[in-house]
Amino acid sequence: MVGNLRNKILEEAHKSKYMMHPGSDKMYHNLKNDYWWIGLKKDMALYVAKCLTYSKASRDRQKSYADIRRKPLEFKEGDRVLLKVSPWKDVVRFGKKGKPSQRFVGPFKIL
Incomplete structure (x- = not known):
């Protein structure tokens, strides 16, 4: 009931x-x-x-x-790319408090 x-x-x-x-x-x-x-x-x-x-x-x-x-992306072998990363909340990076987190990492080579 x-x-x-x-x-x-x-x-x-x-x-x-x-x-x-x-x-x-x-x-x-x-x-x-x-x-x-x-x-x-x-x-x-x-x-x-x-x-x-x-x-x-x-x-x-x-x-x-x-x-x-979203954008369609095409890469060729040998291109170099940066990857966008989302910073985690409340994560201290590079050993210094207050330093901004990186937005992009790389460059990485397309194989």
Whole structure:
């Protein structure tokens, strides 16, 4: 009985025509003042993960973001390239605190 009530609350919060399939964080912020049970955040995350509409929409959105920045690259043997690296958060590099992390490493030769 309790499980059915929880699922009904999650269903109404997620599939309401006013909410338009929010993610688990948005659902939690909307519901935390009115509802609470042990494992509420976990239950919301699992419910949203099972939603095909939310997963297909978020996947399409992420693909469109990636496609905008993606460029087709072609290299020939013997070319030299630099690789862009993403700095890790809170990682101290080169033994000095505050020194900026490298953005590119290399050059590497294409074999």
